[in-house]
Amino acid sequence: MGHRYIGAKTRILGDILPAITDLVKPGGKVADLMCGTAAVSAALRQNGYSVIANDLMTYSYHHARVALLFTEVPKFEGTAGFVDEFLPTRAGNLFPLSPYERALMALENVPLTKGYFWREFSIAGSPKNSPAPRNYFSPENARRIDAIRTWIGRLASERCITSLERSLLLHDLIMGANDVANIAGTYGHYLSRLVGRAKDRLRLTPTQVPVAKDAGRHEVLQGYAEDVASRISCDVCYIDPPYMKRQYAANYHILETLAREDCPDAIGVSGLRPWRDQYSNFCTRTRIQDSFDCIFTKMNCRHFLISYSEDGLLSLSEMKALLTGHGAVTVRTFENKRFRSNNSELAPNLKEYLIHLHKR
Numbered sequence: 001m002g003h004r005y006i007g008a009k010t011r012i013l014g015d016i017l018p019a020i021t022d023l024v025k026p027g028g029k030v031a032d033l034m035c036g037t038a039a040v041s042a043a044l045r046q047n048g049y050s051v052i053a054n055d056l057m058t059y060s061y062h063h064a065r066v067a068l069l070f071t072e073v074p075k076f077e078g079t080a081g082f083v084d085e086f087l088p089t090r091a092g093n094l095f096p097l098s099p100y101e102r103a104l105m106a107l108e109n110v111p112l113t114k115g116y117f118w119r120e121f122s123i124a125g126s127p128k129n130s131p132a133p134r135n136y137f138s139p140e141n142a143r144r145i146d147a148i149r150t151w152i153g154r155l156a157s158e159r160c161i162t163s164l165e166r167s168l169l170l171h172d173l174i175m176g177a178n179d180v181a182n183i184a185g186t187y188g189h190y191l192s193r194l195v196g197r198a199k200d201r202l203r204l205t206p207t208q209v210p211v212a213k214d215a216g217r218h219e220v221l222q223g224y225a226e227d228v229a230s231r232i233s234c235d236v237c238y239i240d241p242p243y244m245k246r247q248y249a250a251n252y253h254i255l256e257t258l259a260r261e262d263c264p265d266a267i268g269v270s271g272l273r274p275w276r277d278q279y280s281n282f283c284t285r286t287r288i289q290d291s292f293d294c295i296f297t298k299m300n301c302r303h304f305l306i307s308y309s310e311d312g313l314l315s316l317s318e319m320k321a322l323l324t325g326h327g328a329v330t331v332r333t334f335e336n337k338r339f340r341s342n343n344s345e346l347a348p349n350l351k352e353y354l355i356h357l358h359k360r
């Protein structure tokens, strides 16, 4: 299934890339300032750009590292002992497996454990801060996640994997968990009964790791756009901010916990991690202007391309008024699919805007 992420631009890369190419030819430097799934960053790299990817969230950091930083196929050289211990004996008899596939298969096969995910996020657990168990994962998948997390941490601390290989395994675990999460759209709530793919076994599927001889051409940052802006010089800055009130840190708290490899207090019925340290101003109408002003003023860049939508907290005319203070503004409009939870009655399509600001 892959990413289920509010605002992911996978489907409209064909509209975004030509707009960037109109402003800077391949070879130029482009920032993807709120990169999310890193779909735009990956496409930019593939098209010959030098990319700076940034986001507030730790899972985005791992996605972006996987999309941008591999210059050779991952070797997983230090995992031979682990693979010998856990790879099913018949695996790879028909087709030879790569070291990465072997490591992933061994990881899928480690003995299940009852840990933090089982306790906090499965119906069989008993959460520390809530009387009712939560139903985000089947008890078996929660135990599998616990076991896989433990082993990724162990392989990293024993230096059996490189830091980039660790990002790749965390990316794979996040994608696998996403596939079997018992949710309607985001992790704001779980469903009362296990439905659909949530009943399936969690799988770790090998990523088609993009590899290119472009060492040192790309950079991955993690932080507030308002803060990192002063560290970035580029030809074009693509900005895809949240456009609704929904905070990503709250709605994707479980993915953040997988990415951070920690066991935070899970609070309330939904079991949210404390997330205020990743609060986004772009989800609050009255704070958007100051944050944009800060980015445009601090960054060494003349061209900003901003994605926004008709569902946004600001109307198109409000956005235009806000940007016009910084330079000349033009807008392209096209259709995209709306992000909807399973039972949503909203119309399937919505208008997307690509707004170009040519900074004075």
Ligand SMILES: C[S@@+](CC[C@H](N)C(=O)[O-])C[C@H]1O[C@@H](n2cnc3c(N)ncnc32)[C@H](O)[C@@H]1O
Pocket (backbone or CB within 6 Å): 005, 006, 007, 008, 009, 010, 033, 034, 035, 036, 037, 038, 039, 040, 054, 055, 056, 057, 060, 223, 224, 225, 226, 240, 241, 242, 243, 248, 249, 279, 280, 281, 282
């Ligand atoms: C619409 S999504 C981006 C989707 C992305 N273009 C993709 O294709 O997956 C918005 C992203 O902005 C990030 N974000 C929100 N506020 C931010 C801020 N102040 N600085 C950096 N990133 C921020 C969120 O974490 C989220 O990943």
